[in-house]
Amino acid sequence: MTWPFENDTSAITKKIAKNDIDKNRVKKVFSLTTIVFATALLMMLIMFESGYETTKDRMAEGQPQVVFYDLSQQQIELLYSEENIESIKVTETENGYDASITIVDATKMTQYGFSSAVDNISSKYDIHHVTRNDLFIDSLPNGGLLNQKNMVLMGVAIFIIIVSALVIYNVFYLSVVNQVRQFGQLRTVGMTQQQTKKIMRYERKFLCRIGVPIGLLIGGLAGYLLQPDGWDWIAAVVWGIIISVIINFVVKVSLNRPTKIALSISPILSSKYMMERFDCKVTNKEKRKLSSLGLAIISITSH
Template sequence: MSEKRMTGKMISLMARQSLKTNRMRNIFVSITIVLASALLAAILMFAFGQHKATERELSHAQQVGYYNLTEEQMETLKADERIAFQIQVKTGVLTQLDDCSVLPYYVSEMSDKIRVGEMDRGRLPREADEIALQEELLERMGVTPEIGSKVTIPFYDGNTETFTVSGIVKGGENAKQFPVFFSEKYARSGSQLKNQPYEVYAKLYGAADMHPDDLREAMYLIGSDAGVERAYVSPSRAYFDSRFVSSQDVLVYGLVGGVILLACVLVIYGVFYLSVIGRIRQFGQLRTIGMTKKQMRRFVSREGSLLFVRAAPAGVLIGLVAGYFMVPAGFSIVNTLIIVVFVLAVIYLITMISVRKPAKIAGNVSPMEALRYVPEDGMKKTSAK
């Protein structure tokens, strides 16, 4: 075994022994490291979680909407190869019932790619006299919530029509307004939808790889090619906002994180400084038996790194758990691993910076200087003689 490795092992052993005799210092430093690690990890988990949750939510929403469309414009958009996915929609006029209201809808399909609803059982309507609606609405109307049930709806314009339930849609608990989904046949010829314009909700190919300005222009160009006025092309603000990192959020998180790290530095530095000053005589004795300045600095630094190893993982774990419960919908294993590595690296760096000055003080202690730091009890004994 080389002399360098033996020296390193000796310093590590001395540092471990030193930690056993300075419990109060260890407690203060460990608590500081745990708190700093936990707070930093929790802040990052919250920030990353919010972004991830928004990203997941928007993965089920359109990137652009085209409104007030004729059937010809709708068909042109339907055939556009630049659109990766789209649904065609019609929306009727709200009708007020006794204790709730209903809104007629036509959607070409229910998909997870652009979510406007989710089927619980059954299917979307195919015939002009079929509808799909929520179980809660059926119960309020006094209709058995089953496929095949007959529902009579008195519309706002005085028309009263009877339909057969083809599907039950999820949701609607405690709602005041309910969507009622009709078939394509009804959308073309039914009294509540035939005169309503079409809408198209779409996602574009390669949107994630395009610059936001280029993507927005591509959306307008697709609309223009279909004869849609610019005023009726609506890029999703939520989608475009998600493409940018808010400078205000970065500033807030940065300031909070900076304050936490600064407090961590000051506490660890202060505790180690007082610890070194209190052990001047011990360091002088170590210099007397041959320890170099570099070895003395390594000795104190090793104490700091050992305390980091003991305290930081616990703090990070606490922060991860707290951050998860703040935004559970934004949890991501990849983001969590990145946060763990980042927080451990930052806290280790902060710990080493904090003990650097005290370690330097310890390394500069000479055997002669150590003699000046005579314990107070020893001074009393000398004067008594």
């Protein structure tokens, strides 16, 4: 926010930040590549897993959840009156009747709950030949907090986020260290800490605005090619928004330390740093006494 009595310097800070990005091509390339790579990998992993689960659900739709074989007429009549059975389709065979059924609210059950419901019905009506739809059972949650596959995917996602944060941190840290003199000069002409924050914030937003959409596009395309039958636009949009927020947060956290370093730079500190960087040492031969005679000799020998 700019108060009425303040000068609006947003255009200047944006120009400085843009010139810094254009000048430091290594930082720009490494940062954009890291953001695109991390976003694309996260999007691909999530859309692949989501597409896999959606494919199983779609294949399980319209198929019987359980088939009871070799039933008698009496058992069929009892099954029709069973309150836990949602629908039943009976087929006459040489050995009696086969019944293809669906369980009430089976899609809301866990794998264990569904198996228990089927066992209760089969034992209640003395049914010995039962076949469960394995595809439907696989589409149900296993009842645990996280299954092994989800734990692996979460571990991979966390690893990608950590590596990306470290790369972005190191790139900007080295960039700030190499720009100590520049930040010191800007502080000399009156740049405030708030304006320095705006420069770093603009660079972060600039990189994320370019890198995140490209990464989402690449990751979404890869997820579609891996699981075309399970593609879901709503899931893609929702996960795209979530991943965008995560990546922006990771980049913001990664820039906290470099931003603090940039804010701590003063003109005196930048001069001291440049002397230490170029190893400017003063030898005894270069020392001269600041007396009238010494200054006169310096004046004569300098011409």
